[in-house]
Amino acid sequence: MIDKFIEILREHNLKKTPKRIAILQLLESQSTYISPLELWDILKQQFTRIGLPTVYRILQQFQEIGIVASIQKEDNQLYYFLCSTQQDHHHFICRKCHKVSCVEYCDFDTIKQLVENQLQSKAETHFLQIEGLCKECRDS
Amino acid sequence: MIDKFIEILREHNLKKTPKRIAILQLLESQSTYISPLELWDILKQQFTRIGLPTVYRILQQFQEIGIVASIQKEDNQLYYFLCSTQQDHHHFICRKCHKVSCVEYCDFDTIKQLVENQLQSKAETHFLQIEGLCKECRDS
DNA sequence: TGATAAACAAAAATCATTTTCATTTAGAAT
DNA sequence: ATTCTAAATGAAAATGATTTTTGTTTATCA
Numbered sequence: 001m002i003d004k005f006i007e008i009l010r011e012h013n014l015k016k017t018p019k020r021i022a023i024l025q026l027l028e029s030q031s032t033y034i035s036p037l038e039l040w041d042i043l044k045q046q047f048t049r050i051g052l053p054t055v056y057r058i059l060q061q062f063q064e065i066g067i068v069a070s071i072q073k074e075d076n077q078l079y080y081f082l083c084s085t086q087q088d089h090h091h092f093i094c095r096k097c098h099k100v101s102c103v104e105y106c107d108f109d110t111i112k113q114l115v116e117n118q119l120q121s122k123a124e125t126h127f128l129q130i131e132g133l134c135k136e137c138r139d140s
Numbered sequence: 141m142i143d144k145f146i147e148i149l150r151e152h153n154l155k156k157t158p159k160r161i162a163i164l165q166l167l168e169s170q171s172t173y174i175s176p177l178e179l180w181d182i183l184k185q186q187f188t189r190i191g192l193p194t195v196y197r198i199l200q201q202f203q204e205i206g207i208v209a210s211i212q213k214e215d216n217q218l219y220y221f222l223c224s225t226q227q228d229h230h231h232f233i234c235r236k237c238h239k240v241s242c243v244e245y246c247d248f249d250t251i252k253q254l255v256e257n258q259l260q261s262k263a264e265t266h267f268l269q270i271e272g273l274c275k276e277c278r279d280s
Numbered sequence: 281t282g283a284t285a286a287a288c289a290a291a292a293a294t295c296a297t298t299t300t301c302a303t304t305t306a307g308a309a310t
Numbered sequence: 311a312t313t314c315t316a317a318a319t320g321a322a323a324a325t326g327a328t329t330t331t332t333g334t335t336t337a338t339c340a
Contacts, residue, residue: 072267092255092261094261095264104258105254107247107250111243114243114245115243115272118245119241119274121272121278123270124272124273127268127269127270128267128268129267130255131265132262132264133261138262
């Protein structure tokens with residue numbers, strides 16, 4: 001599965017480097033969102049020399065080529081997670097374990113209509129994020 | 141209408157100061173979102189001595205007592221606008237003039253059900269933000 | 281008026297994120 | 311295998327939004 005991502009890297013002229021692979025593996029092993037700093041802490045155990053800007057750079061690049069996505073949190077920091085679904089969808093975030101799941105749902109037509117009726121305005125995009133407890137955390 | 145807000149200030153032991161009043165008036169005159177820095181630039185024309193931290197503090201306090209709300213933008217900066225609607229609702233933002241309007245709509249029950257069915261997870265909260273062109277901007 | 285709790289300015293601190301630049305590395309071409 | 315070149319990286323410094331600190335001022339109430 002990592003191979004699929006490396007293929008995408010190649011398509012975008014991004015080289016297959018040990019650090020990129022390590023980040024992909026880390027993101028894949030846990031489907032939770034993570035901050036550049038947290039990721040750096042983990043990577044420092046694997047690499048003697050790794051700079052925080054590298055982590056930031058790689059995550060940004062991954063986002064640009066559509067293999068990771070980021071979420072909005074009220075602390076106004078960046079959090080990333082693996083998500084290569086191109087299709088219009090939203091995310092469910094577990095507030096306990098921070099796992100992110102895709103939600104295949106989008107009622108944008110209804111929203112569009114509502115905004116049209118209520119405000120006579122033209123809805124173009126929307127952002128929906130759902131939070132709660134995931135299957136595992138709700139039971140424990 | 142400013143009086144209503146000053147009453148709320150009093151209820152929360154916040155004094156009626158010239159700067160707070162000025163900020164309330166500015167927020168009310170334009171129903172657009174604004175950053176602390178932009179607000180500061182305007183206030184500096186009115187007050188010889190006014191610090192940026194004051195602007196930040198006042199906006200935070202206003203948010204705490206529920207008379208302003210903030211929006212999420214991809215630049216990860218803070219933007220505030222007047223909104224004292226307590227009821228569950230969402231916001232429509234004009235991408236051209238930055239006007240913010242409340243959207244009286246919330247399909248959380250459907251979302252809850254969907255998350256339950258798709259992920260067996262428990263949806264607790266959600267965040268929806270709609271962007272587009274407001275009535276005025278779509279016509280011009 | 282005074283008293284006093286809150287508000288404020290100014291300056292410095294904090295902290296996430298980005299830039300710069302010199303060095304190293306991956307991957308293609310030889 | 312070796313060379314070449316663009317891309318990747320580390321280290322250090324820069325940036326820029328936001329927050330804290332501290333000493334002074336102000337709003338409100340007795």
